[in-house]
Amino acid sequence: MTCPQTPEQLAEALRDFAASNRTMLLGGAFSKNGLGGPAAPADETVSTCAMRRLIQYEPRDLTISVEAGMRFAELERILAANRQMIPLDPGWEDSTVGGVIAANLSGPRRRLYGTARDMIIGMTFATLDGKLIRSGGMVVKNVAGLDMAKLMIGSFGTLAAIATVNFKLFPITGRRSFEMNFDTAAPAFAERDRILRGVLQPAAIDIVNWPDGFRLLIEAAGNTAVLDRFERELPGARVVDETAWREVLEFTPRFLQANPGGAVVPRMMKLTEMATAMEQLRVPAIARAGSGVIYAHYSENPPAPAWNGDFATMERIKEMFDRRRLLNRGRLYGRI
Numbered sequence: 001m002t003c004p005q006t007p008e009q010l011a012e013a014l015r016d017f018a019a020s021n022r023t024m025l026l027g028g029a030f031s032k033n034g035l036g037g038p039a040a041p042a043d044e045t046v047s048t049c050a051m052r053r054l055i056q057y058e059p060r061d062l063t064i065s066v067e068a069g070m071r072f073a074e075l076e077r078i079l080a081a082n083r084q085m086i087p088l089d090p091g092w093e094d095s096t097v098g099g100v101i102a103a104n105l106s107g108p109r110r111r112l113y114g115t116a117r118d119m120i121i122g123m124t125f126a127t128l129d130g131k132l133i134r135s136g137g138m139v140v141k142n143v144a145g146l147d148m149a150k151l152m153i154g155s156f157g158t159l160a161a162i163a164t165v166n167f168k169l170f171p172i173t174g175r176r177s178f179e180m181n182f183d184t185a186a187p188a189f190a191e192r193d194r195i196l197r198g199v200l201q202p203a204a205i206d207i208v209n210w211p212d213g214f215r216l217l218i219e220a221a222g223n224t225a226v227l228d229r230f231e232r233e234l235p236g237a238r239v240v241d242e243t244a245w246r247e248v249l250e251f252t253p254r255f256l257q258a259n260p261g262g263a264v265v266p267r268m269m270k271l272t273e274m275a276t277a278m279e280q281l282r283v284p285a286i287a288r289a290g291s292g293v294i295y296a297h298y299s300e301n302p303p304a305p306a307w308n309g310d311f312a313t314m315e316r317i318k319e320m321f322d323r324r325r326l327l328n329r330g331r332l333y334g335r336i
Contacts, residue, residue, distance in 0.1 A: 003050040007124055007132055007163035014161060015130025017044050023326050026157040028069055028096030032103045034256030036156050037263050040329040048098050055164060056138060059084060062169040063138050068098025068162045083172045087113040091249035098162040104154030107249055108204035108219060111290035113170060116153050122166030123149035128322060132163065140168045151317060156331040159321040176227040178237035179244055180216040188214040189275035192289045200230055206248055207287040209278060217244055248286060255297050263302035267294045304333040
């Protein structure tokens with residue numbers, strides 16, 4: 001395994017292997033191979049795990065820049081010292097920053113804070129011709145060239161290697177969690193609809209179909225007065241601690257560890273379509289019920305996502321960055 005220690009060394013490694021027409025397995029901690037599906041065997045393995053530096057941190061400006069190999073959990077610890085956060089909630093304890101971004105992981109709080117595309121203000125990535133491409137910067141309003149970096153988000157390392165990432169930060173606020181249980185999907189999503197029509201909007205609202213029935217989880221964020229009002233307006237819910245959310249965050253990595261041949265397939269849809277979709281699923285699923293995404297967990301034979309017209313665009317982008325198909329071959333459901 002090749003473990004470059006700097007972005008420059010990462011670019012050199014990609015250039016040298018590409019010049020020899022060597023296929024490459026690219027990653028950080030390689031903890032998320034079940035997301036999207038495993039890559040085909042490769043001649044070389046390149047990991048960013050040795051690139052762990054904190055490059056720049058400006059707590060007052062709410063910005064930070066780190067190398068892609070830093071563990072996301074370590075990044076969260078650094079920020080917590082100043083009561084700041086990047087609310088992506090990836091769930092994988094061993095995840096690197098680059099891995100979280102390459103897999104486009106986002107957790108329950110995506111409804112309030114968005115996804116990685118909403119939090120990244122700059123990035124450096126290495127291409128197969130040995131170049132380091134820098135886009136964006138350390139200023140929240142600086143978006144020059146950021147569209148190039150956004151192509152890396154969710155690319156699973158099939159285009160280039162993420163070297164550094166710049167984030168905008170958020171202050172940590174008060175939180176309170178609630179849970180409700182239902183026998184079927186319809187009343188669970190009906191309660192979701194009632195909550196979303198209310199004045200107070202939750203930071204997170206998930207529905208899961210395990211272990212029995214359907215569990216509706218709600219997280220409120222704000223000061224004590226806001227949290228107390230949330231509790232009054234959820235008379236059928238019970239207050240739960242962070243364990244409930246930890247179970248949701250840890251479910252996917254545990255599922256994939258127990259099912260090496262399995263995969264998690266995301267399904268995007270309208271909010272009005274989610275109840276029917278969840279009722280019809282015969283596999284464990286996590287619904288980001290306020291964002292229109294369902295993550296279905298297949299122990300074997302996962303279906304490929306329906307990309308429709310997007311697939312042709314993805315192939316053209318792949319051709320631009322990796323014409324010879326050297327990087328993470330087949331990493332996206334065996335198709336790219």
